[in-house]
Amino acid sequence: MKIGITGASGKLGNWAVNKLKNRVADKDIVALVRTPEKVASLGVEARVFNYDKTENLAASLKGVEKLLLISGNEIGKRFEQHSAVINAAKEAGVKHIVYTSLLKADNTSIALAPEHLQTEEALKNSGLTYTILRNGWYNENYTETAQNSLAQGALYGSSGEGKINSASREDYAEAAAVVLSEEGHQNKVYELSGDQAFTMKDYAQMMSEISKKDISYVNLSEEEFSKALEQVGMPTAMAKFYAGTHTSTLNGDLSDNRNTLSALIGRPTTTITQSLEVALQ
Numbered sequence: 576m577k578i579g580i581t582g583a584s585g586k587l588g589n590w591a592v593n594k595l596k597n598r599v600a601d602k603d604i605v606a607l608v609r610t611p612e613k614v615a616s617l618g619v620e621a622r623v624f625n626y627d628k629t630e631n632l633a634a635s636l637k638g639v640e641k642l643l644l645i646s647g648n649e650i651g652k653r654f655e656q657h658s659a660v661i662n663a664a665k666e667a668g669v670k671h672i673v674y675t676s677l678l679k680a681d682n683t684s685i686a687l688a689p690e691h692l693q694t695e696e697a698l699k700n701s702g703l704t705y706t707i708l709r710n711g712w713y714n715e716n717y718t719e720t721a722q723n724s725l726a727q728g729a730l731y732g733s734s735g736e737g738k739i740n741s742a743s744r745e746d747y748a749e750a751a752a753v754v755l756s757e758e759g760h761q762n763k764v765y766e767l768s769g770d771q772a773f774t775m776k777d778y779a780q781m782m783s784e785i786s787k788k789d790i791s792y793v794n795l796s797e798e799e800f801s802k803a804l805e806q807v808g809m810p811t812a813m814a815k816f817y818a819g820t821h822t823s824t825l826n827g828d829l830s831d832n833r834n835t836l837s838a839l840i841g842r843p844t845t846t847i848t849q850s851l852e853v854a855l856q
């Protein structure tokens with residue numbers, strides 16, 4: 576039985592292949608990527624797979640029984656791209672699609688949700704077996720810019736006291752590997768998030784402790800934050816989106832205390848402190 580992984584050249588997909596290699600034979604894994612050379616070091620079969628080249632998708636899925644569809648990163652184009660993959664999977668005889676969606680996709684103010692929800696619906700209506708992994712925020716969304724925040728001496732945002740239950744990409748990838756390699760996850764929707772909640776103020780405090788420098792959290796209104804991001808060079812639409820996600824935190828959109836992710840992977844999720852320690856090494 577072959578298991579295909581789209582987006583395997585990306586950060587989550589790379590982790591997913593590596594986690595799956597601990598659970599199934601390498602020969603049963605197919606990395607579905609735009610550029611096979613990017614994934615040569617993974618040591619699994621790589622096939623060309625571009626969501627936009629719809630005519631070639633089904634052929635690349637030949638012999639694949641389970642497919643991890645990692646959501647694309649071109650916002651606004653994704654429903655069309657994901658639909659093409661679902662249709663090709665049907666044509667190729669794929670039996671089960673696991674899709675990486677967004678935490679609380681059916682009940683969130685995050686602007687990314689509609690494309691994910693549309694994809695979830697298309698998948699449910701496809702007649703294929705599905706598992707929906709509604710992934711919360713990655714720890715790395717914060718820690719990848721930690722060095723910049725240290726240099727600035729401050730963290731800016733508009734999330735006030737909003738709580739965030741993020742987890743590492745590695746944790747979400749491991750959950751995908753579990754679902755792809757074990758029985759019992761058919762036609763389920765999982766809300767996945769980190770075990771621990773933190774606010775941006777907590778995060779600034781952690782950063783101060785680890786770096787031994789004084790880092791404060793400066794809370795702005797959504798508009799002020801968006802303008803501040805533009806001033807440091809972020810394009811307007813991206814700045815508005817980014818500030819909007821901060822404000823969504825105030826609605827509880829990035830928080831969830833069901834601990835479904837740690838239950839799936841059989842261990843506590845990676846804390847933001849652990850990810851921050853790695854980022855600041």
Ligand SMILES: NC(=O)c1ccc[n+]([C@@H]2O[C@H](COP(=O)([O-])OP(=O)(O)OC[C@H]3O[C@@H](n4cnc5c(N)ncnc54)[C@H](OP(=O)(O)O)[C@@H]3O)[C@@H](O)[C@H]2O)c1
Pocket residue numbers: 581582583584585586587588608609610613624625626627645646647648649656675710711712713716
């Ligand atoms: N939960 C969160 O906090 C969070 C944060 C950011 C993103 N996300 C979502 O989660 C996904 C995975 O995250 P990530 O960090 O691994 O992102 P990433 O490193 O940007 O990886 C995205 C992957 O999608 C592939 N891709 C993009 N367009 C494609 C196309 N037209 N056809 C085939 N493959 C295509 C990329 O391939 P190439 O290598 O060829 O470019 C890459 O492998 C993202 O795409 C996004 O939907 C979630």
